[in-house]
Amino acid sequence: MALTDELKALFRDTANRLKGHGRRVFMAQVVKWLGKGGQRRAERELNWNRGTIRKGMHELESGLACIDAFSARGRKRAEEHLPNLLEDIKAIADEQSQADPTFKTTRLYTRITAKEVHKQLVLQKGYTDEALPTEETIRVKLNELGYRLRSVQKCRPQKKIPETDAIFAQLHKLHQEADGDETTLRISMDTKATVLIGHLSRGGKTRVIVKALDHDMQPDEKLTPFGIFLPQYDELYLYFTRSSATSDFIVDCLCDFWSTVRERFPQVQTLLVNQDNGRENHSRRTQFMNRITEFVDEFQVTVQLAYYPPYHSKYNPIERAWGVLENHWNGSLLDTIETALNFARTMTWNGRHPAVKLVEKTYQTGVRLTPKEMEELEERFERLPGLEKWFVRIEPVPP
Numbered sequence: 287m288a289l290t291d292e293l294k295a296l297f298r299d300t301a302n303r304l305k306g307h308g309r310r311v312f313m314a315q316v317v318k319w320l321g322k323g324g325q326r327r328a329e330r331e332l333n334w335n336r337g338t339i340r341k342g343m344h345e346l347e348s349g350l351a352c353i354d355a356f357s358a359r360g361r362k363r364a365e366e367h368l369p370n371l372l373e374d375i376k377a378i379a380d381e382q383s384q385a386d387p388t389f390k391t392t393r394l395y396t397r398i399t400a401k402e403v404h405k406q407l408v409l410q411k412g413y414t415d416e417a418l419p420t421e422e423t424i425r426v427k428l429n430e431l432g433y434r435l436r437s438v439q440k441c442r443p444q445k446k447i448p449e450t451d452a453i454f455a456q457l458h459k460l461h462q463e464a465d466g467d468e469t470t471l472r473i474s475m476d477t478k479a480t481v482l483i484g485h486l487s488r489g490g491k492t493r494v495i496v497k498a499l500d501h502d503m504q505p506d507e508k509l510t511p512f513g514i515f516l517p518q519y520d521e522l523y524l525y526f527t528r529s530s531a532t533s534d535f536i537v538d539c540l541c542d543f544w545s546t547v548r549e550r551f552p553q554v555q556t557l558l559v560n561q562d563n564g565r566e567n568h569s570r571r572t573q574f575m576n577r578i579t580e581f582v583d584e585f586q587v588t589v590q591l592a593y594y595p596p597y598h599s600k601y602n603p604i605e606r607a608w609g610v611l612e613n614h615w616n617g618s619l620l621d622t623i624e625t626a627l628n629f630a631r632t633m634t635w636n637g638r639h640p641a642v643k644l645v646e647k648t649y650q651t652g653v654r655l656t657p658k659e660m661e662e663l664e665e666r667f668e669r670l671p672g673l674e675k676w677f678v679r680i681e682p683v684p685p
Contacts, residue, residue, distance in 0.1 A: 289331055297332055307351040310342030364419040374411045378403055379433045400425035445597050453595040453676050460592055464558045471551055474515040474560040474604040477531045483507035485621050509626055514543045515604040522607050522640035524630050532649040533566045533574035537581055556588040562599030569678045572655035586682045593676040610635055
């Protein structure tokens with residue numbers, strides 16, 4: 287049978303007006319009228335689906351109507367109804383997560399439960415009970431995001447000082463304020479244990495044969511990594527030094543980092559700096575506080591130092607990056623500095639490569655201010671009453 291343009295338009299319009307069983311039977315009747323090869327012609331000239339046509343032929347010949355049962359196909363995933371749900375769950379869980387202390391895995395050990403996440407989504411993120419999925423769905427989402435509950439004996443802090451809970455409460459407050467304020471940029475800084483460079487065994491496994499020296503007592507070089515991490519942007523900056531990781535080295539890295547990225551953040555007026563109370567960067571270390579103050583005045587930006595309590599530094603976000611790096615060069619022979627740097631460049635954090643730089647400058651240890659100089663400098667600091675060691679705000683002096 288010939289299909290004129292008028293017939294084609296009529297068949298298409300009629301099929302579009304019908305639904306379900308009636309539409310399929312009509313399509314089958316048209317195909318039957320077309321005769322031999324009708325299914326192929328209908329697909330080619332009317333743009334009808336062959337599978338739908340076959341189903342209609344079956345219904346036409348058997349006299350039975352197939353039930354579509356759209357409701358039995360299941361509902362859409364929760365994140366399709368709530369586009370920000372996964373990010374909000376991640377933000378809440380990250381506050382309660384800590385890294386593997388051995389840095390052998392990138393798994394986060396999360397203390398918070400699905401019930402508590404549901405509660406915090408309502409309190410912190412403004413959801414309603416009716417809009418949120420069930421606790422079981424939230425539990426599934428937590429597992430899919432990599433937050434799994436584990437009994438981790440090695441991650442328990444050795445000690446807990448009286449100020450620990452108050453420090454964490456203040457950290458949580460500052461983090462929430464920073465995340466909601468475009469004029470504040472939160473950064474996380476820390477150094478990793480010194481890496482020995484040479485034909486030395488570092489443990490781990492590899493797919494290629496690697497032969498190392500029997501004893502690791504005389505490395506060719508020593509390399510100390512220092513990292514700066516932006517939790518809100520998942521960006522990582524790694525610096526390496528063959529010298530000592532002193533206060534001057536830490537602040538020099540901070541200066542280089544801020545010189546690199548500050549044009550991207552013209553609105554930022556405050557840097558919230560998360561650290562642990564290390565030997566070279568705690569708030570009573572005179573040279574560190576002196577250099578930080580110089581940084582504040584040079585770049586005309588306020589710095590809020592926020593330290594994690596003793597024995598709890600693994601809650602610092604940068605610690606997770608060290609786990610990724612250790613996993614990345616696991617079992618490899620770091621026989622030269624360039625090898626170590628190349629491994630650092632090829633690692634990824636959430637799909638992004640870090641910016642890697644070797645600092646060639648040699649740093650002198652033991653540099654410090656006199657008590658009188660430190661007393662004058664102390665007038666610049668705004669320490670939080672009761673938590674003076676852990677929270678210090680430094681504002682710039684106008685040029």
